[in-house]
Amino acid sequence: MSDTSAAAPVSFSEFPAVTTAEWQARLTRDLKGQDPATLRWPLPDGFALEPFYHREALATLPHEPQPLGHPLTPWxxxxxxxxxxxxxxxxxxxxxxxxxxxxxxxxxxxxxxxxxxxxxxxxxxxxxxxxxxxxxxxxxxxxxxxxxxxxxxxxxxxxxxxxxxxxxxxxxxxxxxxxxxxxxxxxxxxxxxxxxxxxxxxxxxxxxxxxxxxxxxxxxxxxxxxxxxxxxxxxxxxxxxxxxxxxxxxxxxxxxxxxxxxxxxxxxxxxxxxxxxxxxxxxxxxxxxxxxxxxxxxxxxxxxxxxxxxxxxxxxxxxxxxxxxxxxxxxxxxxxxxxxxxxxxxxxxxxxxxxxxxxxxxxxxxxxxxxxxxxxxxxxxxxxxxxxAGGLPKVRGQMLEEIRETANATFRRIASGQQVVVGTNKFQNRDEHFSFHPKKLLRSATFDTTRAAYPTEVLRLATAMHFERRERKSKRAAVVLLGANTNQIILDNFLRTLNQEEQPEIAASHPAGTLSLLFSSPEEATLMYATPEQFRKFARFIFQIPNDKQHFIPPVLLTSDLATMQEAVRVFGFQEMKVQGYSTEEVLARLQGR
The missing domain is CATH 3.20.20.240 (Methylmalonyl-CoA mutase)
Structure with missing residues (x-):
């Protein structure tokens, strides 16, 4: 029980009280016949928020809301x-x-x-x-x-x-x-x-x-x-x-x-x-x-x-x-x-x-x-x-799987434009000059690939790096890890750049649970997919890491001479992702706004 006296209620007597029914009537009138339920905001949490709340909402709560205790000092x-x-x-x-x-x-x-x-x-x-x-x-x-x-x-x-x-x-x-x-x-x-x-x-x-x-x-x-x-x-x-x-x-x-x-x-x-x-x-x-x-x-x-x-x-x-x-x-x-x-x-x-x-x-x-x-x-x-179900630690795998499903849903919403990330999937600065070097960033083992915007932004970074390499006529090749199941995100982003009558489709979609890759040579770029195990073995081969070193974490960017990279891609069984009617170069150029 609080030791402070209750605050006097605030009254604005000069304004007439408006009931919930009156607010709802005004809402219906302003919507011109549209169902007010369409304004509900469904949340990933499993419930929806109403378009407006009024005094009666507090009456439905199990008890009268109480303010948090005032801290002795601010945060x-x-x-x-x-x-x-x-x-x-x-x-x-x-x-x-x-x-x-x-x-x-x-x-x-x-x-x-x-x-x-x-x-x-x-x-x-x-x-x-x-x-x-x-x-x-x-x-x-x-x-x-x-x-x-x-x-x-x-x-x-x-x-x-x-x-x-x-x-x-x-x-x-x-x-x-x-x-x-x-x-x-x-x-x-x-x-x-x-x-x-x-x-x-x-x-x-x-x-x-x-x-x-x-x-x-x-x-x-x-x-x-x-x-x-x-x-x-x-x-x-x-x-x-x-x-x-x-x-x-x-x-x-x-x-x-x-x-x-x-x-x-x-x-x-x-x-x-x-x-x-x-x-x-x-x-x-x-x-x-x-x-x-x-x-x-x-x-x-x-x-x-x-x-x-x-x-x-x-x-x-x-x-x-x-x-x-x-x-x-x-x-x-x-x-x-x-x-x-x-x-x-x-x-x-x-x-x-x-x-x-x-x-x-x-x-x-x-x-x-x-x-x-x-x-x-x-x-x-x-x-x-x-x-x-047993609590922790027994349910840890289930918890992480539920988070993974939620995160993947977020990736899809960002790719389709349903969820806006300002500067990344909407309101982009197409002429942006990076204050960092994309190659060094993608090569860094500490680069955070768990973020919501990563699958979308890594396309821009990898694409910029590819075009820069081609312009410089570099004789080396690179493989950039775009992430798990990113091919669908690539397609979703690509579709948004096309006219409505153009409907390219993925001819052979990659299996679930695979990693999406961008193979970048001096002449062309190719979108590919591989299993996590294929990519780990590939990375160990490129960096010449012995198999007995257990805690090797591959970076996002792998580079080597073209011949070695081409042979490694073939040996480790990476599969090409095809977008019907368009080459990878055309897909990436559109995604870059070129």
């Missing part, structure tokens, strides 16, 4: 800094100190390796007792905490720790690293402002899950930890109190506000099911991150606009901390310019828009309250379905 602006493998982190620690002087409220270090990170230098440079410092590690989270405690004796740390073991599927740490996670809980037992157990829901969101799936699967992950970690040394309540949740925020404004609010509601329901007191649920901390799923390399300044709406959704939805990624993170080395823009976005929302001065601005909205309730119901149903 924390926490930039993320990546510390490369086997480095001491001194440059990133210096950047952190500068960022804190220029408006950041905390820092999140993502450590590729833990052992080489200079914790002593960190403790000497940053006041850890008063600074929110977070860490993502792939190994030894308990060792990092021990080093922090040793180098900052008597300091109650502030921040969080996220453990993402390398090579393990998301959520596996609960079952494979129980003793390590329990030790993290014990080490931070006297640090109420440091959360050592992370629920990484951003993993699901950044691979194309719906809001319902991201919320539900995050709850499944939390339920597994709550079930497996408590023992004689660590209590259930301790585990719950040291948890925090990461969620990826997409640029779908009201949907994402509702997602955060729904998660808080369901977190309370989950902890109640475990018999924990209500005040433990109130201590939940949500860390929001701008999504990698919606980032683009084409017309990249549009990422700034995406991040703006993502950040607003996060803070209006009640996030406790926020990391805004640089707009050029996909293709550029870390730089002061994009880092400053990312940091200042959160500062502007607080200092100029004053979003931190209003308690739960979305509270009471007919639309958002109804949306929140629908999303919470759907997510809880999904959560219960997976728990009934």
């Amino acid at each position: 924390l602006n926490v930039p993320t800094l990546h510390v490369p493998a086997d480095t001491d982190g001194h440059p990133q620690i210096a950047q952190a100190a500068e960022a804190l002087l220029k408006g950041a409220d905390g820092i999140h270090f993502e450590l590729a390796t833990t052992g080489s990170f200079d914790v002593a230098y960190l403790a000497a440079t940053l006041p850890l007792a008063s600074t929110f410092v977070a860490y993502t590690v792939t190994e030894g989270p308990d060792k990092l905490l021990t080093s922090l405690i040793t180098n900052a004796p008597g300091t109650a740390l502030r921040g969080f720790l996220r453990f993402c073991p390398s090579g393990e599927p998301e959520g596996a740490e609960g079952s494979l690293y129980q003793s390590t996670l329990r030790r993290c809980v014990v080490l931070t037992r006297a640090m109420p402002d440091f959360r050592a157990l992370a629920i990484n829901g951003a993993y699901f969101g950044n691979r194309g899950s719906t809001p319902t799936q991201q919320v539900a699967f995050s709850l499944n992950t939390a339920a597994a930890l709550l079930s497996e970690l408590p023992n004689a040394e660590v209590s259930l309540e301790e585990v719950a109190r040291t948890m925090h949740v990461h969620l990826a925020i997409l640029p779908i404004y009201f949907q994402q506000i509702a997602k955060l609010r729904a998660f808080r509601r369901l977190w309370a329901t989950l902890l109640h099911a475990f018999g924990l007191p209500t005040e433990v649920a109130r201590e939940l901390r949500l860390h929001a991150v701008t999504s990698t799923w919606t980032l683009t390399t084409l017309d990249p300044h549009t990422n700034l606009l995406r991040h703006t709406t993502e950040a607003m959704s996060a803070v209006l939805g009640g996030a406790d901390s926020l990391s805004v990624a640089p707009f050029d993170a996909l293709f550029a080395e870390p730089n002061d310019f994009s880092a400053r823009l990312a940091r200042n976005l959160s500062i502007m929302l607080r200092e100029e828009s004053h979003l931190g001065q209003v308690q739960d601005p979305a509270a009471g909205s007919y639309y958002i309250e109804t949306f929140t309730d629908q999303l919470a119901r759907e997510a809880w149903t999904t959560f219960q379905r997976l728990e009934a």
